[in-house]
Amino acid sequence: MNQPVTARAHTNIALIKYWGKSDPELIIPQNSSLSLTLEPFYTDTTVTFSNQLTRDQVSIDGQQLTVAASQRVSQLLNLIRQQANQQNFAQVISINHVPTAAGLASSASGFAALAAAASKAAGLDLDRQALSRLARRGSGSATRSVYGGFVEWQKGHGDADSQAIPLQEKIDFDIQMIVIVLDPRPKKIASRAGMARVVATSPYYPAWPVAATKDLAAMKTAILKKDLNLIGQLAEANAMKMHATTLSATPPFTYFEPETLQAIDLIQGLRATGLSCYYTMDAGPNVKVICSAKETPAILARLRQHFPADHLLVAKPGPGIAYL
Amino acid sequence: MNQPVTARAHTNIALIKYWGKSDPELIIPQNSSLSLTLEPFYTDTTVTFSNQLTRDQVSIDGQQLTVAASQRVSQLLNLIRQQANQQNFAQVISINHVPTAAGLASSASGFAALAAAASKAAGLDLDRQALSRLARRGSGSATRSVYGGFVEWQKGHGDADSQAIPLQEKIDFDIQMIVIVLDPRPKKIASRAGMARVVATSPYYPAWPVAATKDLAAMKTAILKKDLNLIGQLAEANAMKMHATTLSATPPFTYFEPETLQAIDLIQGLRATGLSCYYTMDAGPNVKVICSAKETPAILARLRQHFPADHLLVAKPGPGIAYL
Numbered sequence: 001m002n003q004p005v006t007a008r009a010h011t012n013i014a015l016i017k018y019w020g021k022s023d024p025e026l027i028i029p030q031n032s033s034l035s036l037t038l039e040p041f042y043t044d045t046t047v048t049f050s051n052q053l054t055r056d057q058v059s060i061d062g063q064q065l066t067v068a069a070s071q072r073v074s075q076l077l078n079l080i081r082q083q084a085n086q087q088n089f090a091q092v093i094s095i096n097h098v099p100t101a102a103g104l105a106s107s108a109s110g111f112a113a114l115a116a117a118a119s120k121a122a123g124l125d126l127d128r129q130a131l132s133r134l135a136r137r138g139s140g141s142a143t144r145s146v147y148g149g150f151v152e153w154q155k156g157h158g159d160a161d162s163q164a165i166p167l168q169e170k171i172d173f174d175i176q177m178i179v180i181v182l183d184p185r186p187k188k189i190a191s192r193a194g195m196a197r198v199v200a201t202s203p204y205y206p207a208w209p210v211a212a213t214k215d216l217a218a219m220k221t222a223i224l225k226k227d228l229n230l231i232g233q234l235a236e237a238n239a240m241k242m243h244a245t246t247l248s249a250t251p252p253f254t255y256f257e258p259e260t261l262q263a264i265d266l267i268q269g270l271r272a273t274g275l276s277c278y279y280t281m282d283a284g285p286n287v288k289v290i291c292s293a294k295e296t297p298a299i300l301a302r303l304r305q306h307f308p309a310d311h312l313l314v315a316k317p318g319p320g321i322a323y324l
Numbered sequence: 325m326n327q328p329v330t331a332r333a334h335t336n337i338a339l340i341k342y343w344g345k346s347d348p349e350l351i352i353p354q355n356s357s358l359s360l361t362l363e364p365f366y367t368d369t370t371v372t373f374s375n376q377l378t379r380d381q382v383s384i385d386g387q388q389l390t391v392a393a394s395q396r397v398s399q400l401l402n403l404i405r406q407q408a409n410q411q412n413f414a415q416v417i418s419i420n421h422v423p424t425a426a427g428l429a430s431s432a433s434g435f436a437a438l439a440a441a442a443s444k445a446a447g448l449d450l451d452r453q454a455l456s457r458l459a460r461r462g463s464g465s466a467t468r469s470v471y472g473g474f475v476e477w478q479k480g481h482g483d484a485d486s487q488a489i490p491l492q493e494k495i496d497f498d499i500q501m502i503v504i505v506l507d508p509r510p511k512k513i514a515s516r517a518g519m520a521r522v523v524a525t526s527p528y529y530p531a532w533p534v535a536a537t538k539d540l541a542a543m544k545t546a547i548l549k550k551d552l553n554l555i556g557q558l559a560e561a562n563a564m565k566m567h568a569t570t571l572s573a574t575p576p577f578t579y580f581e582p583e584t585l586q587a588i589d590l591i592q593g594l595r596a597t598g599l600s601c602y603y604t605m606d607a608g609p610n611v612k613v614i615c616s617a618k619e620t621p622a623i624l625a626r627l628r629q630h631f632p633a634d635h636l637l638v639a640k641p642g643p644g645i646a647y648l
Contacts, residue, residue: 203535204528204568211527211572233575240576244528244568248535251557252564258582 002088004048005121009112009135009145010318011041011098013177013288015235015280016216017242018140018153019208020199027140028162030199031212032155034219035144038177039318041106045094045113047121053089060094060110076111076138077118084122092118111138112145116321131321132164148319150223152216171317173226178289178299181311182259189253191283194246201250211241232278232290239280257285262306270302326412328372329445333436333459333469334642335365335422337501337612339559339604340540341566342464342477343532344523351464352486354523355533356479358543359468362501363642365430369418369437371445377413384418384434400435400462401442408446416442435462436469440645455645456488472643474547476540495641497550502613502623505635506583513577515607518570525574535565556602556614563604581609586630594626 012035020030056077058070065073070092077090094110115135119126126134128146135142136153144151147166156162189197198205215238222230246253260281267279267289277291277299291299296314303312336359344354380401382394389397394416401414418434439459443450450458452470456477459466468475471490480486513521522529539562546554570577584605591603591613601615601623615623620638627636 203531203565204572207527207531237574237576240571241527244571244576247564247568247571248528250561252561252568254585256580256585258585261578261580261582261585 002049002121002123004046005117006044006046006324007113007116007120007321008042008044008324009109009116009142009321010037010039010148011043011106011109012037012141012144012151013280014141014144014282015231015290016212016219016238017282019212019242019245020195020205021140022155023158024196026159026162027136027143028158029140029153029155031209032216033144033153033212034167034216035141035151035153036175036177037145037148037151037318037320038315040313040315041098041109042318043094043096043109043113044324045092045110045117047093047114047117048091049086049088049121050091051088053091056089056092058092058094061096072138073114076114076134079134079137080115080118080122080124084119084124086122090118090121106141107139108141108145111135111142112321114138115142116146116323120323128320129163129165133159133162136162146321149317152220166320167220167223169320173228174292174294175228175231176291176293176296176317177315178291178296178303179313179315180263180287180289180303180307181313182263182287182307183257183285189255189283194253194255194283197253198245198249202245202248204248205245208241208245212238215241228276228290228292229278232276235280235290236278239282243281255281255283255285260285260287263287266303266306270299275299326373326445326447328370329441330368330370330648331437331440331444331645332366332368332648333433333440333466333645334361334363334472335367335430335433336361336465336468336475337604337606338465338468339555339614340536340543340562341606343536343566343569344519344529345464346479347482348520350483350486351460351467352482353464353477353479355536356540357468357477357536358491358540359465359475359477360499360501361469361472361475361642361644362639364637364639365422365433366642367418367420367433367437368648369416369434369441371417371438371441372415373410373412373445374415375412377415380413380416382416382418385420396462397438400438400458403458403461404439404442404446404448408443408448410446414442414445430465431463432465432469435459435466436645438462439466440470440647444647452644453487453489457483457486460486470645473641476544490644491544491547493644497552498616498618499552499555500615500617500620500641501639502615502620502627503637503639504587504611504613504627504631505637506587506611506631507581507609513579513607518577518579518607521577522569522573526569526572528572529569532565532569536562539565552600552614552616553602556600559604559614560602563606567605579605579607579609584609584611587611590627590630594623599623 014035016034018033058065132146150167338359340358342357456470474491
């Protein structure tokens with residue numbers, strides 16, 4: 001039996017969204033994206049390859065997964081076994097450190113931690129960029145969770161160069177997020193299915209990668225300028241362009257819930273009072289507020305008038321993958 | 325003093341939306357549109373030209389408008405005076421027959437009634453198509469209110485041929501609407517300003533006229549087939565494509581309110597129970613349900629569990645312009 005290896009990866013929230021694949025098998029995106037890795041939300045995953053096992057055994061948060069449910073995990077393990085010439089099945093124990101029902105138990109941190117732990121446990125010694133490409137095969141957003149701080153996932157041309165690069169692992173200005181947890185119910189349409197429907201049916205989708213590419217360039221400049229307001233404006237506009245594509249799909253759908261619109265209204269109202277706060281949203285109803293640590297107490301005070309305190313999660317920038 | 329002339333025009337709801345101008349001065353649209361004229365919502369307008377007046381005097385629902393507020397009315401009157409070689413100012417008395425606070429006091433019925441009453445009072449004898457072109461100069465959607473039933477506004481090439489044609493003035497199958505009045509507050513962004521921002525800034529807008537043109541052709545076929553479900557599906561998808569453009573504008577905006585999403589969810593739920601009901605929305609939060617008269621009682625019964633009865637307005641197809 002081989003040695004167990006444990007890795008920790010943090011989740012990330014895109015400021016310029018990944019939305020749509022050009023190669024669904026290899027998970028090559030249609031556009032490059034840019035994210036902020038978050039400190040308080042992470043996954044610890046321990047992988048042990050063992051000749052005593054007759055199949056991969058995967059548990060998440062203490063729950064043993066069925067063979068069907070662990071299929072995406074086994075597919076990534078298969079890739080690793082191939083590269084490492086590893087014959088054994090693996091035991092995978094994964095713990096998500098995310099407040100219960102936060103709707104943030106993202107596949108980003110999960111597949112990044114799995115890629116790191118499993119590759120090392122299988123005997124591979126991959127550098128960060130190789131880890132990033134490997135994590136990508138599990139889940140697109142996991143590509144970015146290999147690095148901390150601001151991260152760019154460069155779409156590249158194929159498996160060999162579709163990977164993340166660190167833009168600023170240690171961020172040198174005041175920026176963080178407040179996650180407003182609005183709806184712990186399971187997503188109506190998973191992000192994978194949602195983006196596939198959009199790519200297949202929306203007449204607006206062809207303009208998305210073009211717009212996202214422009215937004216990305218502007219966002220990189222805004223980050224270099226440490227311009228929180230510009231970062232926020234660009235993130236808002238980019239997120240809404242992503243959500244616009246769901247309304248233009250056939251049949252149309254939306255990740256907005258009534259509370260989403262209330263949260264957006266509230267953030268716009270706070271901004272009108274002079275606070276620098278902006279919203280972004282992923283393929284679900286939760287709203288993430290982009291703001292400074294300095295103004296977080298004032299923003300939180302106002303948000304608490306509308307949302308339960310335990311649904312407001314402050315998130316500082318977080319680090320990249322680490323072995324424990 | 326000339327004779328007073330009174331005309332009645334009904335409002336209309338587009339199944340394929342008018343969204344965006346190619347000529348803001350002449351109100352030439354970027355795409356042809358298709359609407360259903362509604363029976364219960366109409367405007368009665370009386371126009372009298374008189375050499376006793378020193379300026380146009382406009383009252384709406386008993387309220388005398390200021391010179392500034394009546395500017396759009398006077399602009400249309402100027403066009404008519406020019407055509408008719410009419411020297412006098414006009415008294416305009418307009419009464420909207422729309423339930424108070426329904427948010428349906430549309431410029432469609434208002435400018436159509438004004439065009440009809442004022443042109444005749446000025447001594448012109450315009451046919452319906454000429455009236456339609458004239459109404460267009462007041463408000464785009466008024467172009468369609470000249471006719472009853474299903475109406476197509478053919479975008480044409482300019483002032484001379486951008487006009488409505490009747491598709492089915494008397495509809496020979498069972499279709500009507502239920503208007504869900506969600507928010508009587510004034511619009512945050514008027515439709516004219518909203519579409520202008522979209523045309524100027526949305527990277528998705530260039531795909532809208534192309535998509536709307538396809539939707540229009542499909543809708544005309546669905547109407548000929550009397551296929552309520554297909555009409556509904558096409559109307560929903562077209563409306564959401566229009567609303568998608570607002571999210572993709574810079575800065576992004578939306579006409580959705582939290583209650584809008586609740587209404588949409590409810591309609592989708594009713595449909596899942598086997599009822600043929602579909603939604604459409606204009607540049608405001610109200611939701612219009614497309615359904616049959618036969619199923620209206622069952623749909624109303626369910627809607628009344630969520631909305632006050634006086635916010636649910638049943639609307640049969642209505643007629644075109646008439647002189648009273």
